Amino acid sequence: MSFSRPYDNRAWLGVLPVLLLVAFSGVIPLMTVVNYSVQDILDFNSRYFVGLDWYRETLGDPRFLDAFIRQLGFSATILAIEIPLGLLVARGMPRPSTNRGLTTSLLLVLLAIPLLIPWNVVGTIWQIYARSDIGLLGVFVNALGISYNYASDPLHAWITLVAMDVWHWTSLVALLAFAGLTAINPAYYQAAELDGANAWQTFRYVELPKLKGVLIIAVLLRLMDSFMIYTEPFVLTGGGPGNATTFLSQYLTTMAVGQFDLGPAAAFSVIYFLFILLFCWLFYSSVVQKADA
């Protein structure tokens, strides 16, 4: 007895809605940007094909390179702080099994609060909080005898920006890590205790390997998000003092919306997009390959 698989091309109609959705929400806008990136657009009636000129120009633009390096520095800094700090917070939380879970629930709500605040409000909160004339933090730091003014000192602006991002996003890492920790079977802790493992060994050999999956997700999320950061520095420092806190997205917005340089801005966008893709791929494949080896 043989089976013949029924073919019916009308089934393609079933995937049509998805194809349309993806096309209109993703592919067509992206291709529009690619299309812009190879043209010089004076106005929408006079445009000229310029090939890869805008790409060449963008990659040779010192302001782009500066913003790019700043961006790398920012992402690296906040990752280096938020991942370990988030882990630490998650480890410090009481596990639901050890008490009635009330403390845990309260802490979880507290942790979630920064994540629920709109990004421009976060910027505003810190913009006021850190002001050296009326802000609680700014006045306090100055009262300690440390001259602090994020509006005029690039280093202070950076520190404030990093502090704001850590305040805003460490919760996310902590929540992810906490979810990972609660998923570890208590038998592993029991075994480690019977094996004479100390606290560090328990963390290194029991918790860290089991948290690998969620930590990869946490790093990827924070890497992508921090690489695209726009709203908070825009509100807090406006990219200044000078260009000290101008990151890629802000430079891009200035170009596209402020100066209406659609061609170069499009080329910039494509490069930007490819870099984010590249970093995530590099990180993910290096971690996954290392695990397989």
Place this chain on the structure above:
Amino acid sequence: MTRIAIEDLAFRYPGAPSDTLSSLQLEICSGEAHALLGASGAGKTTLLNLLSGLLRPSSGRILFDGKDVSNLAPKLRNIAQVFQFPVLYDAMNVANNLAFPLRNFGFAPSDIESRVARIADELDLRSALDRKVSGLSLFEKQLVSVGKALIRPNVDVVLLDEPLTAVEPHRKWQLRQSLKRVQVDLGVTMIYVTHDQTEALTFADRVSVLTVDGILQTATPEAIYAEPSFEAVGSFVGSPGMDFVNVAGLSRVPSNLDASQKLGLRPEWVELCVPGDGMTAGVCDDIVVLGTAFGERVGIATVTTPAGTINVRTSGDVALGTQLGIRFKRAAVYRDTALVGSHEF
């Protein structure tokens, strides 16, 4: 090697209306393989957690070689444990997993090396020593878990919590053999918790049958099978369990038995005969064929008699619905569910 004594042990979970374990008495000899056999809910895991120190007794004591450890933390008790599923360090290879407890307890590097080699030899893990744990099969992983539990030469007792649960069915027998062999070779005291009577009876030197009423019997596997001290033990152990018939319902009663007693029968203690020839007779209403021996079918016939249902080991053909007599060869004798003796016919 350590003698373990449990004295008047009781435990009640916080907020529970009654004790999970109460007035428990048990002595386990040094170097003994002891099985705690019981259905789920009997308190096996609770007892194990009390032994490992995860739980503290409500009253009573646990003594290791006369030393009271009832209120010591797990890490101060000098025990090792094998869990229901392999609990290993994924980031280390097999050799480092085995060496980990030794390093933590301050053994010298040369001692560690020889001990790891010894245990690897015992468990046939020599060729796997350099392999990553994540690449091993479930069976091999559990074997490494056993190795890790046995690695410290001075450990007082090794607790095994249903260690064959996660292992592939066809490898269970093999792992049990390895466990038994290494237990004999190293002479370590082992407490093996299981709900599987085959595991308990084949692994242990002595078996304790645990029910919600406490430990009903502690004895060798042979004694548990042949002389269950309570009817509950008899019906729980054996496949099928022991059958109990009322002496009053038998057609012929031997002179030294009285009508208030019950007889406990194993399938191989009785045989089929022509009706009227045996102690009782009934209708065969089920036959389970176990296999063949010397060209004949061997199986168990279930016969309903006035005294009760009796499973009989048979060879040859038996037709369903036929009237059969049953002759007794031996029986365990019970009064009020407790064993009072045995009877040879």
